[in-house]
Amino acid sequence: MSVLLEVRGLDFAYPPERSRSAPRFALSAVTFTLARGEILGVIGPNSAGKTTLIRLLTRVLEPAGGDIRLEGTSLRRLGRWELARQVAVVPQDVPPGLPFTVEQVVLMGRYPHAPRRFFETAADLAVAREAMEATGVDELAQASVQSLSGGERQRVTLARALAQEPRLLVLDEPTAHLDLRYQAECATLLRSINRERGVSVLLVSHDLNLAAQVSDRLLLLNEGRVARLGPPAAVLEEALLTAVYGCPVVVDRHAVTGRPMVQVAWSPLSAEGR
């Protein structure tokens, strides 16, 4: 498989004045590749640098050192429109009170393809419709995004990202606001999109078990460094996770898929406390 994304020696630190309002996140010497068609799960504790990595991949932030290459071209040499045509981000949610309809939001994904155009064309609308069908929100096209449930909004943002027709889909905590049913739907949808469209996926998630089920490989970040990179079974090891998360865990096999499944090893003390 050929390499789509190559991250080499990536360094970044937020300037001191900004870290006053937020904890100090940073990345140092982060190196990994993502193959075409692969689903790579990025996991790690809070402030491990997961969100910073997304911001660097989309040039919201510029790296202090190292390089990110997309199909061999450094991101620095890609225009912002060109980058948005290749990398699409699915955010956790839309801002509260967003007044647009589902169709209007999904059509926004067409912007990087013709940024100087004032209105979208019929061809743009066809792409947006197809994306809405793929995530099952086509019947909600004229509904206000505000009126939807969390799971529906998630599928709208996913449709918007698909309307960008990207090579790489970056998901930022896709199941953060979702209950079990929507989590399962989201995982299934993600895998079918990956398989049917050949879109590579970078899945950033807090949810180790979702990442283990969906991903081909996992990248475990800890304090801005790569703690381990490999297949889920190689990354989700009890000793490693216990050290990284600072809390004892147990790793089992999932009864159906056989993939690793992580649980917190509740201490006897908290069991007594019940």
Added chain:
Amino acid sequence: MSHAGRLALVLAALAAALLATAAIAVLAGSARIAPGSVAQALAGRADPASTEAVVILSLRLPRIAAAALAGGALAVAGVGFQALTRNPLAEPSVLGVSSGAAFGVVVGQLVTTGGGIVADAVRLTVFGLGGALLAGVAVYLIAAIGGGLPVHTLLLAGVIVGIFFASATTVLTSLLDINRLGGIVHWLLGNISPIAPAPLGVFALLAGLGFALIVGRARQLNLLALGEEAAVQLGVAAERLKLRIFVGAALLTASVVAFAGPIGFVGLVVPHALRLVLGPDNRVLAPAALVAGGAFLLAADTLARTVVAPAELSVGVITSFCGAPVFVYLLRARPRGGL
């Protein structure tokens, strides 16, 4: 229907409303002139020295043009500020930007003189723009917390900056000689007066520039509603976009303040009413606001010069009477802190 077709239809309907308002405005006034004489004066068939011709061609028509232009400019400035702050309550007077512009204009009147009527108009607008930008930056610096602009902080910052610049303006006006004071006080209340063709052209040009800065990026403004980071990830140069919209909206505000004084709430009432009917798309809202804002302020101004005729109300008083209830409504009805 295509987007462009819908926009054309909306603009045609609003233009018809504007023309109808203008027709009423040209007929109404303290000097009672029969519709027949009005038509004759408009067609150029009246004696140029007659009272009818002077009232219609030199007083009412230039005033109609000034009101329509000022209203359109303020409404578009409102659309711009609202998209910029992602807050439907943002508006030149609420944000204190009008007060800043008024301060700038008064400074311009104090420190410079002469140079003809057109140069005067340009200079006052430039000073007004300086004041508007100063006030806008001050509001931003006060209200920006951790990369966001909380709604209530933004409003409070706008009020405070507005009060500050209004006080500064009062200090300056007390330095003026008593003969000019009446004119300044009248202007500070917000009053449309007939503008001669040359300065009216300058007004239209400056307002047109501000409008172009905003409407030319209307699509990007829609994306900005997704949040700044999401907009950047879709390929929008968010920082440049915000600067451009800010300058455009400040220029619109400053030109209106220079030519008619600080008239409040037009930028609040008109975009809100349009959003209810047309939805949130800035590509439709901004052009529609230009025409609808013109019709709204023209109607308000016609009311201002007829209800207590032969005396006149300040049009700013009428727009505030309309705007204050809309402001309260929007403040109470705002869904979870968003647009």
